[in-house]
Amino acid sequence: MPEIRNQTISYLTSKFREIGIRPVSKHGQNFLIDMNLLDLLVRSADLQKDEVVLEIGTGTGTLSTRMANEAGHLVTVEIDPHMATFASEELDDFENVTLLNFDALKNKNNFRPEMIETIQEKMTELGTTKFKLAANLPYNVATPIISNLLRTEITPKSMTVTIQKELAERIVAEPSTKDYSALSVWIQSQCKCELVRILPPRVFWPAPKVHSAILHIEVEPERRAQIPDLEFFHEFNRSLFFHRRKFLRSVLHSAFKGRLEKAEVDEVMQQGNLDPTSRSECFTVDEILAMSELFRQRLAQ
Numbered sequence: 033m034p035e036i037r038n039q040t041i042s043y044l045t046s047k048f049r050e051i052g053i054r055p056v057s058k059h060g061q062n063f064l065i066d067m068n069l070l071d072l073l074v075r076s077a078d079l080q081k082d083e084v085v086l087e088i089g090t091g092t093g094t095l096s097t098r099m100a101n102e103a104g105h106l107v108t109v110e111i112d113p114h115m116a117t118f119a120s121e122e123l124d125d126f127e128n129v130t131l132l133n134f135d136a137l138k139n140k141n142n143f144r145p146e147m148i149e150t151i152q153e154k155m156t157e158l159g160t161t162k163f164k165l166a167a168n169l170p171y172n173v174a175t176p177i178i179s180n181l182l183r184t185e186i187t188p189k190s191m192t193v194t195i196q197k198e199l200a201e202r203i204v205a206e207p208s209t210k211d212y213s214a215l216s217v218w219i220q221s222q223c224k225c226e227l228v229r230i231l232p233p234r235v236f237w238p239a240p241k242v243h244s245a246i247l248h249i250e251v252e253p254e255r256r257a258q259i260p261d262l263e264f265f266h267e268f269n270r271s272l273f274f275h276r277r278k279f280l281r282s283v284l285h286s287a288f289k290g291r292l293e294k295a296e297v298d299e300v301m302q303q304g305n306l307d308p309t310s311r312s313e314c315f316t317v318d319e320i321l322a323m324s325e326l327f328r329q330r331l332a333q
């Protein structure tokens with residue numbers, strides 16, 4: 033088994049000095065330096081030898097080496113060429129790692145196609161359909177990464193991620209709370225979420241200004257399969273929370289402008305017993321799923 037190095041602050045600072053680089057804050061370069069927490073993240077991800085694992089944000093490769101030991105194959109993506117060079121040395125002895133040096137996102141709504149193709153290729157080579165995301169995510173792109181992964185042609189079994197605490201709280205939020213949002217509904221409509229641990233800034237180097245959290249998101253294929261049109265639901269849900277303080281009737285009139293007459297929207301609302309003066313944030317995930325389905329069927333008529 034290749035060696036797993038414990039990357040302490042002194043190891044990282046001396047290596048960075050040697051290479052002549054510094055952590056770049058615009059890329060969210062806050063490295064997890066608490067080895068117990070790295071192990072907790074890997075344990076929570078429950079990686080198996082018949083699985084391909086995607087890591088977005090290789091950084092110095094400290095989490096990557098731990099995951100490569102557990103997984104069938106690790107596809108790890110890093111935007112920063114300096115970090116990719118650093119990590120490739122750490123990962124040199126691992127035969128089951130593919131390190132890609134580019135931005136994981138093509139744009140806010142889509143992943144870089146080469147990343148998805150590489151995962152598919154490695155799944156075929158391994159003869160598996162199983163794939164997971166496990167990563168200490170760059171905070172500025174954590175939301176699109178988690179959200180988009182439920183919209184790609186390959187569905188992950190789970191996503192175990194370190195993210196900003198506020199974002200974790202938004203994902204697990206309950207109806208009628210300030211954190212409840214389109215993201216909470218989108219994730220909870222097809223996944224079970226567990227907040228594994230809150231992490232203080234000091235477990236990272238350099239320390240960020242905010243607290244973080246390890247979140248484990250388990251995709252539930254049966255629930256996901258019950259959503260007849262994922263893209264329609266994704267758009268419907270987003271438009272529902274676009275003006276979260278407006279009354280439902282007005283929100284729905286705007287959402288279907290040009291596609292349904294106002295009277296038709298009112299009819300669907302009556303059909304679903306939907307109170308026109310309610311607000312989107314008071315509906316449960318199941319109620320929003322049912323609402324979306326009523327409108328989808330109306331549009332299909």
Ligand SMILES: C[S@@+](CC[C@H](N)C(=O)[O-])C[C@H]1O[C@@H](n2cnc3c(N)ncnc32)[C@H](O)[C@@H]1O
Pocket residue numbers: 059060061062063064065088089090091092093094095096109110111112115134135136137168169170171173
């Ligand atoms: C929070 S650090 C995690 C590093 C390492 N995995 C760890 O656990 O300490 C996030 C890493 O993601 C990289 N990154 C930022 N944006 C990215 C993007 N859009 N695509 C790929 N990597 C990105 C950063 O350069 C940084 O190395």
